Amino acid sequence: MPESTPPRKKPAAEPAARSKAPTRSPQWWAPLMVVLMVVGLVWIVVFYVTQQAYPIPGINLWNLGIGFAIAMAGFLMTTRWR
Structure with a gap:
């Protein structure tokens, strides 16, 4: 009876590269x-x-834009918070 061939050995997989981003x-x-x-x-x-x-005073509706920009900066920071 013929012998079966031994299974091929898989090359060792490299460990997954870790992100260098801080964990916290x-x-x-x-x-x-x-x-x-x-x-x-x-x-x-x-x-x-x-x-x-x-x-x-004097910049009228730009005050509204400044307020939204400051608040939006805070909200954008929430996406990077860990």
Whole structure:
């Protein structure tokens, strides 16, 4: 009776490359994230409560854009938080 051929040996697989990203965010990340969101919200509320006169007089609706930009920076930080 003929002998069967032995199974082929598979080459050793290389270990998966690990990401060099830190496993945890720095301690200041979460507080800064929350502060940016709150400051952006307060900026927008002050803009509406003062009938569009403050926080920076003279730039009118740009105050609204600044408030949204500050809040959006905080929200974007949430995507990188670990």
